[in-house]
Amino acid sequence: DIQMTQSPASLSASLEEIVTITCKASQGIDDYLSWYQQKPGKSPQLLIYDATSLADGVPSRFSGSRSGTQYSLKISRPQVDDSGIYYCLQSYSTPFTFGSGTKLEIK
Amino acid sequence: AVQLVESGGGLVQPKESLKISCAASGFTFSNAAMYWVRQAPGKGLEWVARIRTKPNNYATYYADSVKGRFTISRDDSKSMVYLQMDNLKTEDTAMYYCTAEWVYWGQGVMVTVSS
Numbered sequence: 179d180i181q182m183t184q185s186p187a188s189l190s191a192s193l194e195e196i197v198t199i200t201c202k203a204s205q206g207i208d209d210y211l212s213w214y215q216q217k218p219g220k221s222p223q224l225l226i227y228d229a230t231s232l233a234d235g236v237p238s239r240f241s242g243s244r245s246g247t248q249y250s251l252k253i254s255r256p257q258v259d260d261s262g263i264y265y266c267l268q269s270y271s272t273p274f275t276f277g278s279g280t281k282l283e284i285k
Numbered sequence: 286a287v288q289l290v291e292s293g294g295g296l297v298q299p300k301e302s303l304k305i306s307c308a309a310s311g312f313t314f315s316n317a318a319m320y321w322v323r324q325a326p327g328k329g330l331e332w333v334a335r336i337r338t339k340p341n342n343y344a345t346y347y348a349d350s351v352k353g354r355f356t357i358s359r360d361d362s363k364s365m366v367y368l369q370m371d372n373l374k375t376e377d378t379a380m381y382y383c384t385a386e387w388v389y390w391g392q393g394v395m396v397t398v399s400s
Contacts, residue, residue, distance in 0.1 A: 220392075222322075222390055227388070272335065272346045274335070
């Protein structure tokens with residue numbers, strides 16, 4: 179099974195910062211990596227797919243990148259509304275696996 | 286607009302069965318791989334099951350935690366996907382989401398297994 183190691187578990191950031199969340203895959207996943215935002219009581223919302231492609235309607239302050247088997251989600255100049263829990267997902271092979279989540283607070 | 290609406294959740298006792306449904310609209314359902322994902326209270330996301338499309342023989346895949354107990358199915362004529370859950374355990378208590386191609390997600394349906 180492919181393990182997705184997500185970090186940090188939580189972070190607090192200001193409106194002027196650049197936020198970076200990472201997921202390291204235990205083996206190659208050929209960029210079958212997506213990022214989701216989940217707010218309390220809501221379903222996950224797709225932000226990034228295929229590691230770097232921005233989903234429809236998602237603000238351009240969100241971006242995805244890869245270095246080796248480490249994938250990153252970057253939020254430039256986050257807004258208060260970006261607070262929530264972020265998950266990565268590898269859909270390269272079953273069992274599909276999510277990262278453990280990052281709780282983001284924007285001050 | 287794309288919509289996925291889950292239904293059929295509720296409270297059941299251990300070892301009982303339950304079937305939850307997901308009604309899809311606003312996209313070509315028959316072309317979409319469908320998935321069930323669950324989230325236990327206060328926990329992260331866990332993939333449960335996958336069903337592919339007709340050209341892929343409606344192949345199904347399951348997480349080890351549910352294999353042999355859960356069955357995913359679809360009815361393309363009704364744009365519906367189902368999850369039949371048998372021999373339920375307390376650890377199956379979760380919000381269950383259906384998702385199309387990992388892009389569109391429903392609002393979820395709660396399944397509680399408790400005596």
